[in-house]
Amino acid sequence: MNHGLVGKSIRELWPATVMCGLLAAVFEGLVAFILPRFQAQMGAQILEMEFVRRVIEGMLGTRIADQLGPEIIRSIPWAHPIMLALVLAHAVICCTRMPAGEVDRGTIDIALGLPISRWQWMWTDTVVWIGSALIVIVMAVIGNAVGSSIVSKDRVMGLHQAGMIFANLLGLYLAVGAGAWLISSLGNRRGKVITTVFVLIVASFLVSYLEQFWEPARYAGWFSALSYYRPAEVLRSGQWPVRDLCVLYGASTVLWGCAAAVFIRRDLCTT
Amino acid sequence: MTIIQTHQLTRTYGRHRGIEGLGLDVPRGSVYGFLGPNGAGKTTAIRVLLGFLKPSQGSARVLGRDCWREGQTIRQDVGYLPGDLRLYPWMTGESALRWIGRVRGLDLMPHGRELSDEFVLDLSRRVSQMSRGTRQKLGLVLAMAHAPKLLVLDEPTTSLDPIMQQRLHRRLRAGADGGQTVFFSSHSLSEVDRLCDRVAIVREGKLVTEQTLATLREQAGHWVTVRWRDEKSVGIEPPAFLRLMQREGRTWAGELDGPVERFVSWLEGKPIEDLSIGPPDLETLFHHYYEGGGDT
Numbered sequence: 001m002n003h004g005l006v007g008k009s010i011r012e013l014w015p016a017t018v019m020c021g022l023l024a025a026v027f028e029g030l031v032a033f034i035l036p037r038f039q040a041q042m043g044a045q046i047l048e049m050e051f052v053r054r055v056i057e058g059m060l061g062t063r064i065a066d067q068l069g070p071e072i073i074r075s076i077p078w079a080h081p082i083m084l085a086l087v088l089a090h091a092v093i094c095c096t097r098m099p100a101g102e103v104d105r106g107t108i109d110i111a112l113g114l115p116i117s118r119w120q121w122m123w124t125d126t127v128v129w130i131g132s133a134l135i136v137i138v139m140a141v142i143g144n145a146v147g148s149s150i151v152s153k154d155r156v157m158g159l160h161q162a163g164m165i166f167a168n169l170l171g172l173y174l175a176v177g178a179g180a181w182l183i184s185s186l187g188n189r190r191g192k193v194i195t196t197v198f199v200l201i202v203a204s205f206l207v208s209y210l211e212q213f214w215e216p217a218r219y220a221g222w223f224s225a226l227s228y229y230r231p232a233e234v235l236r237s238g239q240w241p242v243r244d245l246c247v248l249y250g251a252s253t254v255l256w257g258c259a260a261a262v263f264i265r266r267d268l269c270t271t
Numbered sequence: 272m273t274i275i276q277t278h279q280l281t282r283t284y285g286r287h288r289g290i291e292g293l294g295l296d297v298p299r300g301s302v303y304g305f306l307g308p309n310g311a312g313k314t315t316a317i318r319v320l321l322g323f324l325k326p327s328q329g330s331a332r333v334l335g336r337d338c339w340r341e342g343q344t345i346r347q348d349v350g351y352l353p354g355d356l357r358l359y360p361w362m363t364g365e366s367a368l369r370w371i372g373r374v375r376g377l378d379l380m381p382h383g384r385e386l387s388d389e390f391v392l393d394l395s396r397r398v399s400q401m402s403r404g405t406r407q408k409l410g411l412v413l414a415m416a417h418a419p420k421l422l423v424l425d426e427p428t429t430s431l432d433p434i435m436q437q438r439l440h441r442r443l444r445a446g447a448d449g450g451q452t453v454f455f456s457s458h459s460l461s462e463v464d465r466l467c468d469r470v471a472i473v474r475e476g477k478l479v480t481e482q483t484l485a486t487l488r489e490q491a492g493h494w495v496t497v498r499w500r501d502e503k504s505v506g507i508e509p510p511a512f513l514r515l516m517q518r519e520g521r522t523w524a525g526e527l528d529g530p531v532e533r534f535v536s537w538l539e540g541k542p543i544e545d546l547s548i549g550p551p552d553l554e555t556l557f558h559h560y561y562e563g564g565g566d567t
Binding site for chain 1: 284318321322323324325342343344346347349351353355356357358359361370371372373374375410413414
């Protein structure tokens, strides 16, 4: 790894990492603190409404019974759209910087004029990206633990549960990030790349919700991110989601590999 | 020794015109002018030489290495100033020097400071607060700070004031005298005339001519003005090597083709009152090439 490139990547990523990490921590803490107070009320009233129940099922990626058990309540902060938006926004910010962001900003000529290989650049940026992803998700886990511990020490997730959620969320994060990187490798305008990724993410989440109400949408279920990120199921079963993790990490590896292949071979310069 | 060598180098991309069959030989220690009007393909050629773009056909070698496959090694010994220079806005001059130094694995601060003093550049300012000219000066400092074997400068004097242009020329000349090679892309004819040893002229992606400046000067016509002593002499038939542009009263003015001596011999014994012969008119020659009059 090139130290100069590491320094540059860290300098460019730390503001987004600190901001997304802090917001995720605060959100996790608040929701973990507030939600248990409404557990009984939610079970009794909200779930009686079929539509609301299905929306919650779409969000959690699993069927819920008539009662919202403690595991379901505990999983809501992890599947909440705000939490996912914060974490995935970080992935999109990080993974569209290079090369689309560099070409768009016009700095690619200066960077490529230096004695670094494209592979070296890709590899260095990936290491810094994954490092920053770990920071954001760890901050969210810490926020959740702090919020839960205020309610009751028993509500804090154990290491095993936290590990499973962490691995599942990181898998989702990496898959979205690697996809964004591939689109970035193909593009020259960061705005267009971000828009494309955003549309794909929204479409993917939309499929999860549509599946609950519209039978044909189930055929597109494989495209739904929430089919592979199911914190409620993970917490309820206590089993590692091996299939989901394989899909997410496998997709991340393939997408990242394609992004690297495109980036290394393509023509690059300010347009 | 040849520092840059291209053979039948062709690059087309998208809707933009690229370069076609470009053959260049840039000798070590020369200041090599790469001239052409806007859109002639100068920047495309430079991007191929630096490994940003893959050649469609032909070969390009810099410092004896293949530009596309061995770009990283080549760039170790190359300093590059892009034509449309954009720097990271959060950097200061000093942090940019430190960053590039870390990437190159060198301490660039001592030489960088020396260069910034020469170009009157405040290294503590942020790039985002710099004027275009100041950013250009920083770009030059960053390109030259590691004393590369080859300097590739794409229209470097754009937005530099005349004093800075002069200092840059002096610095480049000194570098070339010390064995550094300068590949100097420009569309300023007078600048290339002042600075370069050799010049390649490209038009519409193709090489029009590649010569030493001395040869070009020999080819360039001289502007001649002759004032005859009497009205009778005005009727004299001009020689074939003088293209008359003006014929007013007793005065002839026109462009001389070939050596001055021939014209002076022709004038011998003729009744002239006054004669002026200007320096070789490179500008006219360049325009001739630019506008499609030269060989392709």
